[in-house]
Amino acid sequence: MNTETLSLSSAQEFVTNIFYRAGITVNGPRASDIKVHNTKFYNRVLAQGSLGLGESYMEGWWDCEDLSQFFFLLLRARLDEAVNPATLALQSLKSKVLTLGRNDPYKIGQFHYDIGDDLYRVMLDKRMIYTCGYWRDALSLDEAQENKLQLICDKLYLEPGMRVLDIGCGWGGFLKYAAENYGIKGVGVTVSKEQASEAKKNCRGFDIDIRLEDYRETVGQFDRIVSIGMFEHVGKKNYLTFFKKAAECLTDDGIFLLHTIGNSEVSGAGTDPWIEKYIFPNSMIPSISHVATAIEGLFVMEDWHNFGPDYDKTLLSWFENFEHGWSKLQDKFDKTFYRKWKYYLLSCAGTFRARRTQLWQIVLTKHGLVNGYTSFR
Numbered sequence: 001m002n003t004e005t006l007s008l009s010s011a012q013e014f015v016t017n018i019f020y021r022a023g024i025t026v027n028g029p030r031a032s033d034i035k036v037h038n039t040k041f042y043n044r045v046l047a048q049g050s051l052g053l054g055e056s057y058m059e060g061w062w063d064c065e066d067l068s069q070f071f072f073l074l075l076r077a078r079l080d081e082a083v084n085p086a087t088l089a090l091q092s093l094k095s096k097v098l099t100l101g102r103n104d105p106y107k108i109g110q111f112h113y114d115i116g117d118d119l120y121r122v123m124l125d126k127r128m129i130y131t132c133g134y135w136r137d138a139l140s141l142d143e144a145q146e147n148k149l150q151l152i153c154d155k156l157y158l159e160p161g162m163r164v165l166d167i168g169c170g171w172g173g174f175l176k177y178a179a180e181n182y183g184i185k186g187v188g189v190t191v192s193k194e195q196a197s198e199a200k201k202n203c204r205g206f207d208i209d210i211r212l213e214d215y216r217e218t219v220g221q222f223d224r225i226v227s228i229g230m231f232e233h234v235g236k237k238n239y240l241t242f243f244k245k246a247a248e249c250l251t252d253d254g255i256f257l258l259h260t261i262g263n264s265e266v267s268g269a270g271t272d273p274w275i276e277k278y279i280f281p282n283s284m285i286p287s288i289s290h291v292a293t294a295i296e297g298l299f300v301m302e303d304w305h306n307f308g309p310d311y312d313k314t315l316l317s318w319f320e321n322f323e324h325g326w327s328k329l330q331d332k333f334d335k336t337f338y339r340k341w342k343y344y345l346l347s348c349a350g351t352f353r354a355r356r357t358q359l360w361q362i363v364l365t366k367h368g369l370v371n372g373y374t375s376f377r
Contacts, residue, residue, distance in 0.1 A: 011042035022077035024070060031066035032073055038062070050080060054274030054347075058339045067343065068316065071350025105214040106191045111281055113192035116332065120171075122325030123318045127173040128198075131229035131259060132311040132359045136377075141317040144310070149177045152226060154376040155303070155363055156255050158182040162223040165189075165249055167215045168230025172199030172208065179206040187220065189213040215245055223254050231260040232283050239286065239294035247298045252366055256299065262306070262358040263287045279344050285357060299364035302373035308358035315349035 016026045025033045036042075038061035044052040056062060064070045074080065124130055125145040133144030134151050152174065158164070160183035166175050169188025172195075178184045186208040190196050196212040203210060211218075215230075225246055234242050246256050263285040271283050295301065322341060330338070351357050363373065 008039055008042065011046055012039065015042045015045055018079055019074070022073045022079050024073055032064065032069040034062050034064045034070060036062045049273065051273040051277065054278070054343055057343050058278075058336055060339070067346035068312075068349040068353065071347045072353040073350075075351055075354040075356045105216075107281060110192075112279065113190075114194040117171075117194055117198055118332065119322075119329060122328055123322045127177065128171040128202075129173045130170055132307070133314045133317075134307060135310045135313050141314070141321070144314065144317075145173075146177075149174055150181075151376060152228070152257055152259070152361070153178055153182060155257055155361065156224045156226065158184060158224065161185065163187075163221070164224045164226065165218065165220070165222040167218070167225065167227040167246070168233075169195070169199060169210065170228070171195050172202040172210060174226060174228060175199075175208050176203050176206060179203070179208055184224075187211065187218075187222070189215055189218055216241065218245065218249060220249060221251055222249050223251055225250050225254065225256040226259070227257075228259040229261075231258060232280070232285055235282065235284050236286070236290055239290055243294045243298050246364075247366060250366060253369075254366065255302075255369075256364040258291075258360070258362045258364065260360055260362075261285050261311075262291075262308075262360040264358050265356070275344070278340055291362065295364060299366060300368040301362065302365055302369065303361075303363040303375040305361040305363075305375065305377070306358050307361075308352050308355065311352040311357075311359050312349045315345050315352070319345040319349070 012026075019026055019034070023032075027033070027035055038056070038059075041056050041061045044056050044061075046052075048055070120128055120130065125133075125141045127142075127145055127149075129145040129148070132148070133141060134148035135144045136147065138144035138147050156164075158178060162182070162184045164175065164178060164184045164186045166186060166188040169175060169190050172188055175184075175186035175188050179186060184207075186203075186206070188199060188203075188208065188210045190199065190210070190212065191214060193212060196210055199210040227246075231242070250256055264287065271280065271285065276283065292301075319342065322345065326338060333341075352359070363375065365373070
């Protein structure tokens, strides 16, 4: 069926029936149902898939009281695979092409992280940690993020005086926490000018060197290496380069912890087209086989921990902060940005709730620890 040429009534019937298969009623009464304001929505979704779904939301063509649950239902029923597979195949091909070469490493910094620290101060926890929290025994976002930082320190077996490299250090939150609590010396690298500037202020008074630097340019030897939420920007064709650089910088008895979103379903699948265009250009979520292939001959895998459902809670907390703090941001960002950011946070929450994406912490050593490795949970 050529969905791009369907009449309005046929397109509406087609889309309505697809959503109904997931328990979503168009113009229905439940919070997870959608309300369509512009009838062009139906053909646009059929022609453009997830890109059309997201753009039409940004433009106010439809609304949903509970976006995260809408996406949970949609993705749990795998309806994304039922609409316009040709678009999905094209996006997958585009992703492979984009990750063939050395992408501009500073593009993502300028596009996403440099849009203003004021946004992230409103949205994030007090330490400005822009990655999944660890919600075991946590009652707030601040507690979940502190739990996560402590979990990483435990997994790294940190000791005073150790030299630690943070690849993709953000605003310096992890290095500052590790310096405060373990007395480490740190180097943090980021491709975001805004993050680098703020991280230097944040880590002032500690033996921490913050650099505006691509990880491929980093030199030195480190007892411990962490990369927390940066690997998603590396790209499949650069995975081996990434792990070779980590191995080069890690001491023979060192430990490397990789914290990354993961795709457990399809190796080589491209990033969602809407996310690629509006949130994280040139990004790619790695699969298990991507990581496994790239670390062969370089590292021993000591531990692989998945706590993906915790990202659902983290994203909901970020949205709650964003929503409550919008009055502080609306002079700088317009209504379209508000809808874009809401769609980003809540669609991602639904994705993790549906278990379509994961959150992994992977502990690696170069030769395997002689007495074995005991993990923490």
